[in-house]
Amino acid sequence: MEQLLKLANQRPNFFTDILNSINDAIYITDKNGVTLWVNHISEVITQVPREKLIGRNVRDLEKERVFSPSVTRLAAEANSNVSTVQEVKDGRKFIATGHLVKDEKGEVIAIVAHCRDITEVVKTSSKLRDTEELLEKYSQELRKLKIPLHTTDLPPKKELILHPSTEDLIGKIAKVDTTALITGETGTGKSATAERIHLLSKRYNAPFIQINCASMPEQLLESELFGYKKGAFTGAHTSGKQGLIQAAEGGTLFLDEIGELPTHLQAKLLHFLQTKTYLPIGAREYVQANVRIIAATNRNLEKMTEETSFRSDLYYRLHILAINLPPLRERKEVIEDLAFYFLDTYNQKYNVNKRMTSRALDIFQSYHWPGNIRELENLMERLVILCDQTINEKDLPQKMMENQYMPDYMKQADQHNSMPELLESIERNMILEALKKEKSTRKAAQQLGVTQSLLMRRVRKYAIDI
Ligand SMILES: Nc1ncnc2c1ncn2[C@@H]1O[C@H](COP(=O)(O)OP(=O)(O)OP(=O)(O)O)[C@@H](O)[C@H]1O
Ligand SMILES: [Mg+2]
Known part of the structure; x- marks a missing residue:
């Protein structure tokens, strides 16, 4: 320490020379944020000459976007040392820390901000993130091909x-x-x-x-x-x-x-x-x-x-x-794709080349598929094995033909095994259809031929959203 003071005495600019030789910005203000002194790198970073910084309040400089936010202001407001990421006009980013300098009584006498350029670090890590994302996307695509x-x-x-x-x-x-x-x-x-x-x-x-x-x-x-x-x-x-x-x-x-x-x-x-x-x-x-x-x-x-x-x-x-x-009956548009997909799969498996008439396909589309994709798949396998060259409507199970002209809510009948359950399901579905069609519960009740209060009781019973 003694040697250091001796050097400082010999050279009046000794301490400021040290601060100027540092590759990070050192920015010193009084306790109110008025700039007292900045080192050379501060000028480079802010692109403002020293004389235009000294005497200015960091709050004004912040408004002019010389740096945002001002870590000096943050430290003053928090009354403690604060670190943040600070941006300057040209978009470069810095890790900035505001240090409070206190006297023996604990009063703040100055604030020293220290800023280090992290633009490159940020760039590399966001590049890294992008690359990781891309890599993950490609490996997912690759995995899809291998599945x-x-x-x-x-x-x-x-x-x-x-x-x-x-x-x-x-x-x-x-x-x-x-x-x-x-x-x-x-x-x-x-x-x-x-x-x-x-x-x-x-x-x-x-x-x-x-x-x-x-x-x-x-x-x-x-x-x-x-x-x-x-x-x-x-x-x-x-x-x-x-x-x-x-x-x-x-x-x-x-x-x-x-x-x-x-x-x-x-x-x-x-x-x-x-x-x-x-x-x-x-x-x-x-x-x-x-x-x-x-x-x-x-x-x-x-x-x-x-x-x-x-x-x-x-x-x-x-x-x-x-x-x-969703159940297949709510995604009728995919039935055709699935039908051809399974036709193709089982044609390959059994080494045949069966076809399907468009009438048979129509019936596929109007059927309500209580067993969903599994039922469709199993049926197609059976049809490919049992039918002659072409799958006709007459090859389809009787239940698919019977159901054809029924309203959708009746088609679900075979999912339920007891009469009360079936009746409830029909009642619920009739209410749903009526509510879909009519704008008010009064009109829906009219259409269903029941009183509005009975309709409301059923709506509650079946937890229907209206
Ligand atoms: N999106 C799809 N495309 C092609 N085939 C499908 C699709 N979804 C299911 N399958 C086929 O349908 C059959 C039934 O599917 P899965 O066993 O996954 O149904 P699940 O919902 O698990 O049925 P459960 O409730 O009975 O367990 C399987 O053979 C499956 O490969
Ligand atoms: Mg399952």
């Missing part, structure tokens, strides 16, 4: 027939690691979609494991999912057993029919989703796992949460990324 696309024991398929918006959503869901929930009636492609998300994701090389939560009793399901330690219960393997979460390490675990998960396992699953750790049966310590969960259900989970048969906190957690696959 064998089979979820059943069918031969490999070319691709899933998806609405562009669904395809887009699946791509986005595949990009991230968040839990996803797929909803839809039976046969709408929930399992196929889950597998596609996995195959398009970065986890594609790791296992995709699925389990149907409705397929076994509670205790068995718990040990299947979480595994158990040796000697956990009588009848347990002496060596213990790894659970499916462990088996899916690095990959995806697909929980089908999640609505059937018993309450106590719902709590265990929620814990896993929140902490990525779980307790195998009989174990004392939590085990970590890196597994993405995708769940599916054909039940109305939201309604189940109201009836308290499904935990609402788990529902919200699962619902972050939700994808609903």
Whole structure:
């Protein structure tokens, strides 16, 4: 220190020379933000000569966009040291820190701002982000090409027939690691979609494991999912057993029919989703796992949460990324694509070249497909095997012909097995149709031939949104 002071005494500009030799901006103001002194780099960065800065208040310079925001002002307002990213007129960015200089009493006597150019760093990291995005996009495209696309024991398929918006959503869901929930009636492609998300994701090389939560009793399901330690219960393997979460390490675990998960396992699953750790049966310590969960259900989970048969906190957690696959009867426009797609697939599988008349195709389009894509696919396989060269309307199952001229709500009849259920379904659908057509509930009631108050009672009973 003594030597330093000696040098300073010998050279009056010693300290300012030091500050000028630094490659970062040093900008000194009084406690009110009036510029007292700036080093050479400050002039270069702001593109304003020193004499035009000295004496000016940083607030005015900020208004003139010489720099924004002014870190000096921020530090003064916060009454403490502050760091921020500051931009100057030509768009260059700086990491700026405002330091308060205090006297022995703790009063601020000056503020020193120090700025370092990070334009290059920002450029490189945003370039890096762009490149990463592009890379991810290409690898997803590549994975799409490689996907064998089979979820059943069918031969490999070319691709899933998806609405562009669904395809887009699946791509986005595949990009991230968040839990996803797929909803839809039976046969709408929930399992196929889950597998596609996995195959398009970065986890594609790791296992995709699925389990149907409705397929076994509670205790068995718990040990299947979480595994158990040796000697956990009588009848347990002496060596213990790894659970499916462990088996899916690095990959995806697909929980089908999640609505059937018993309450106590719902709590265990929620814990896993929140902490990525779980307790195998009989174990004392939590085990970590890196597994993405995708769940599916054909039940109305939201309604189940109201009836308290499904935990609402788990529902919200699962619902972050939700994808609903509409039933075929609501997507009549894809029936033709699917029909030809499966015709082609099974023609290839059985090495034949069957065709379909346009009349038969019309009936395909007007049928309501209670079993959705699975039903259409299975029927097409049967037709390709059994029909002569051309698939005619007479080759189609009787029920498809019978249903043809029925209104849509009647077509759903065979999904219901009891008379009250069927009648309710018809009633609900008639109300829906009438409400769609008529602007007011009064007119809808008139059309249905009931009083408005009866209509309103039914609207509440069936939880219809009006
Ligand atoms: N978008 C699609 N394009 C082509 N084939 C599809 C599509 N979606 C589903 N499939 C096929 O339809 C059949 C039924 O699909 P999947 O098993 O995924 O339905 P699901 O909704 O899981 O049914 P469930 O509720 O009964 O489990 C499968 O053979 C599947 O490959
Ligand atoms: Mg399924």
